[in-house]
Amino acid sequence: MTVTRRLAAILAADVVGYSRLMSEDDAGTLALLRARRINLVEPLIKKYGGRVFKLMGDGLFAEFGSAVSAVEMAAGLQQAMAAANKEQPEGKPVHLRIGVNLGDVLVEGGDLYGDGVNLASRLQELAEPGGICVSAKVFTEVARNLNLSFEDLGERRLKNIAEPVRVYRLDMAAPSPRRPGNTPSLPVKPSIVVLPFLNMSGDSEQEFFADGMTEDVITELSRFKELFVISRNTSFKYKAKSVNVTEVARTLGVQYVIEGSVRKAGGRVRVTVQLIDAETDRHLWAERYDRQLEDIFAIQDEVTSAVVSTLAGRVEAASRERAANKPTENMAAYECLLAGKVLHHRSNPADNARALELLNRAIALDPKYAHAHAWRGCTLGQAWVYNWCADRDATMDEVAEELRIALSLDDHDSDVHRILAALAVTTDDHDKAVYHQQRALSLNPNDDLIVVQQGEILTWLGQPEEGIEWIQKATRLNPYHPERFWNHLGRAYFVAHRYEEAIESFRRIDTLDHSHHAFLAAANAHAGRLDAARSHAREVLKLAPDFSVTQYMTTMHYRQESDRQHHIEGLRRAGLPE
Structure with a gap:
């Protein structure tokens, strides 16, 4: 070297x-x-x-x-x-x-x-x-x-x-250091992006705190069905970047932009927020909140309500139930939760394990922290889905227990219901999945993970055309969505018998696994392309030599028998073994 x-x-x-x-x-x-x-x-x-x-x-x-x-x-x-x-x-x-x-x-x-x-x-x-x-x-x-x-x-x-x-x-007592594509159409309802909050004073204090503030304001705004809110994943693409507000709004197809800053010193926090009409580049509203740190969640509620009441159409703010139901009084637990979320989103075995350590710590610091229990359940669920756990049955039992605890602590946490809906799908309990999915949507209708899951569940129920619309809405909310969104869209197109669009969706995935090749084999077979279907079938067997149609179909959760038989028929035509 x-x-x-x-x-x-x-x-x-x-x-x-x-x-x-x-x-x-x-x-x-x-x-x-x-x-x-x-x-x-x-x-x-x-x-x-x-x-x-x-x-x-x-x-x-x-x-x-x-x-x-x-x-x-x-x-x-x-x-x-x-x-x-x-x-x-x-x-x-x-x-x-x-x-x-x-x-x-x-x-x-x-x-x-x-x-x-x-x-x-x-x-x-x-x-x-x-x-x-x-x-x-x-x-x-x-x-x-x-x-x-x-x-x-x-x-x-x-x-x-x-x-x-x-x-x-x-001398640390001295002053802090200072330095001398295509434009999407606007939705019908008011649309907004919350840019990552900054420390505009130049002090580099608690960067994570500003990030947490941004994420929580996005979540609170997303409670309002009258708003179209760009997801946190897309918003954070602009973190630490000098941006032109009008250009950002044009790129994302939104009418309004929120900018803000957080300054935390000792036991106090100062939050400044401004709402901008991106089309005219005009400030509609600005406010500053100077509070004791323990009031941070009340500040988030005030910011959210003020922004919503100022938007075009003067949407009525929803109830302020969160003001009386603070997630946690323990800021150290909040700190561990934020870090755990960051690691969870990286989606790899090592960071999944580290995220669990942090979420365990958050729960140890505050056993009644519902959101921490929900995210521990979600992170364990991620390990279960990708088989990163030693004992799948025991892990699934832990997921169920964490969600039971979270639900008992806070029935109004959208993530709890989102994960419960996903868990119900894996056991083919479609009615339970629908109940929790609807609760999740009612609590946070602009969370791209909840919206894409709505499309996924509708597809399992035998309503793929409606499912396609929801999945496309999720990609609109989060243009930087995970690749798995293409998997959900491809499956919905396949169930809708729209094979060309299904094939195109799966082709957008960079690294295809055996399940993706199986869908491509079935879609090409139904489309009459038997050579392509058999080529994908060979890839399936190369990646999963023990593959069988019977075993594979246990991972498909169709409610309609006709959808199940349609899928089996495509796999058989492609030449995959029973």
Whole structure:
């Protein structure tokens, strides 16, 4: 492997008292550190153009293109950690020491070595808990670009570093660092996108908190059937980007845009929100909320109601039941839940397992947190669907138990009903699936996951044409939807006997598994393309040598026997074994 050299700003961070924290509560410490890394560290490193090149249980090393970016990130991270610690249970704060160096490094693969890295590590050891120490080279670069205060600690001899090094300590009490396609048609009903909330003051405090605020406002707006709300998945594509509001609205086909910012300091939070008519680029409404942190959920309700009451047509706001039914008073549990959701959405075995750890922690901190129970059930369900669990029967029992608990705690959580509907489908209990699906839709009618599931369930019930409309609506709500939406659409077209459109939908999936090839085999067979059908049948047997029509059909949940026989007939025509 080729070894090269380059100049880089290296940041070393280490958890203070890691061994003590682990001895007191190893599982809780690991979960909390993972939540901090996902919610705070990774977003800030990305924001300032850095990358993590080495991760340890008690710390990390990151590389930045400039010393200024590295110090800005370090200062923002220490501020965010301090704010998060104020929300931790008594006696459980997590502090970091950070060192930053600018120097020559050796590059081998994705890893970095040499004195440039070693010196950053030694500087970290000199820092106080919650503090930052930098080398003279970093101080020189930062002093002329950022308005920061440093204390000169003089020259120090550091372990395994040949020459004495002049060290500077950043004064954390000083001010924070500052730097000098086609356009879809508009829906009939009022349409809106909520752009990711920003920290507009320039302080890099609690990036995850702004993300959580954005997601919860989207969810609350989605409760209103009178609105067409762009999904969080699409909204977050614009995170940390400088955007033209009119252009974003034109791209997404919406009439209104919400922009906002969150500033959290100590026990208070300030949220500013503005509603913009994208067509005229005119501000319709703006408001600022300055509250004690424990009122954050009431703030979300106020923002939602104010926006809805201002929209064209003056839609009437729905009841304020959530104001009297706060999800949790424990912000540490909320922090773990947010991180767990992020990991869940990555859809791979390792992150699924990490998400479960965090959701377990959220529930341990607040056993009555309904949304955490619902998402634990969803994450276990993901492991069950993709066979990432050792015992499928035991996992399904856990899913059912988590949803039972969540439902008993909060019957108004749309995710609980969404997952219960999906669970009922797997047992062919179509009536139960319809009940929970309708409850989910009534609670959150613009959640793309709920909307696409409506199309999926209608297809199983024998109403594929209606199912197609709902699935297409889901792709409209979330233009950046997961690939599995194409699977749902392809199956709906197949059941509707619209074989050409079914084939086209499945072809949009990048990596086809044996189930996709089986549908393509059946669709081509019904379309009269026997050569293509047999080609896909061969792919099925190559990917799943033990495939049989009988076993495969146990994974299909058709209510109508005619739909089941139609599918079996296509598989047989393609030449797949009984």
